[in-house]
Amino acid sequence: EAGVAQSPRYKIIEKRQSVAFWCNPISGHATLYWYQQILGQGPKLLIQFQNNGVVDDSQLPKDRFSAERLKGVDSTLKIQPAKLEDSAVYLCASSRDRATLNEKLFFGSGTQLSVL
Amino acid sequence: SQQGEEDPQALSIQEGENATMNCSYKTSINNLQWYRQNSGRGLVHLILIRSNEREKHSGRLRVTLDTSKKSSSLLITASRAADTASYFCATDAGGSSNTGKLIFGQGTTLQVKP
Numbered sequence: 001e002a003g004v005a006q007s008p009r010y011k012i013i014e015k016r017q018s019v020a021f022w023c024n025p026i027s028g029h030a031t032l033y034w035y036q037q038i039l040g041q042g043p044k045l046l047i048q049f050q051n052n053g054v055v056d057d058s059q060l061p062k063d064r065f066s067a068e069r070l071k072g073v074d075s076t077l078k079i080q081p082a083k084l085e086d087s088a089v090y091l092c093a094s095s096r097d098r099a100t101l102n103e104k105l106f107f108g109s110g111t112q113l114s115v116l
Numbered sequence: 117s118q119q120g121e122e123d124p125q126a127l128s129i130q131e132g133e134n135a136t137m138n139c140s141y142k143t144s145i146n147n148l149q150w151y152r153q154n155s156g157r158g159l160v161h162l163i164l165i166r167s168n169e170r171e172k173h174s175g176r177l178r179v180t181l182d183t184s185k186k187s188s189s190l191l192i193t194a195s196r197a198a199d200t201a202s203y204f205c206a207t208d209a210g211g212s213s214n215t216g217k218l219i220f221g222q223g224t225t226l227q228v229k230p
Contacts, residue, residue, distance in 0.1 A: 004158075031216070042204050042220040043159070056217050091158055098216025099208045100146045102166060105218060107151075107158035 002026065006092050006108035014116050018080035021111045025073070025094030032069055033105065034077050035091040043091055049075065050098065079113075087115045121221050122205055128227040135192040137224040139205030140185075146208050148181055148188050149218065153202045162190075162203075195228045202226070 005024040013019050025032050030051050035043035046065065048056040052072040060067070064083070069075040079086055089112050093105040123138045139148070147166045151159040165172045165181045165188065172179045178191040192199055204223045208216060 033218070035220075042222045045217055045219065048217050050216075093159075099149070099206075099218040100216035102147050102164060104149060104161040104164055105151075105159070107160070109158045112156075 004092055004094055004106050004108035006090075006111055008111055009109065010112050010114075012114045012116065013082055015084055016081040018078065019082055019113065020079075021077045021090050021092075021113075023075045023077070023092030023108060025075070025092070026106055028096070029094035029106070030072070030097055031095045031099075031103070032075050033093045033095075034067055034075070035093065037089045037091055037110070039088070046077070055098075082113075082115045084115050087113055089113070122203070122224045124224060125222070126225045126227075128229065129195060130229050131195060131197055133195055133228075135195050135199070135226055135228070137190045137203050137205075137226070139188045139190070139221060141188075141205075141207045142186065145183075148179075149206045150177075150179060150188075150190050151204045151206060151220075153204065153223070155201075159204065192226075195226075197228050197230045200226060200228045 007022050032049040034046045036046050037043045046060045047067045049069040052069045067077045089110040091110045093107045095103040095105045097103045121140050145167055147164055149164045150162040153159045163174050163179050165179050176193045181188045202223045202225050204220045206218045206220045
């Protein structure tokens with residue numbers, strides 16, 4: 001089966017600019033996650049969708065980050081305006097259902113963001 | 117928030133040796149998962165162990181789970197240079213009302229020298 005697709009692979013912007021990331025999950029996967037991974041750390045969950053609804057966005061900085069999942073399939077994550085501390089790899093993952101139901105996650109290759 | 121903590125942070129061994137990584141977590145879980153991440157890549161699922169299981173095997177991987185101690189270990193036997201990567205444990209939040217999110221620890225960086 002095709003994997004999780006993410007684009008772009010790399011992005012360099014200046015602080016206060018905006019940026020958007022795109023994710024296409026595995027077909028049929030109901031759950032979609034966006035994680036932020038700062039160099040040397042583990043992935044931190046930003047937002048989790050179940051179909052096209054948000055089930056957890058408790059760690060999403062809502063003053064600057066937004067995300068949507070169109071028709072329960074593709075998803076975009078936006079940062080506006082970006083700060084230096086947003087420099088990280090943004091990982092998209094999907095699973096057939098919630099991890100609590102013993103489902104494993106499939107990850108994309110990530111988007112490496114550098115904010116200068 | 118609930119989080120897995122891996123130990124050690126870094127591990128360097130010779131090819132052919134075994135590598136053991138430990139993970140501790142804070143609250144009850146439905147399952148614990150281990151993932152591998154090669155440099156510059158996304159994470160790859162290795163193995164999932166349910167809260168009612170004590171041990172699980174997959175090829176050269178052996179995972180144990182002790183829910184009374186809230187800890188797990190990942191053993192890689194007969195390591196190869198290709199096993200060089202970062203390894204993360206991840207836990208869901210147990211209970212029926214949780215959102216099913218998966219929380220990752222900080223990871224163990226494994227280097228296997230040829």
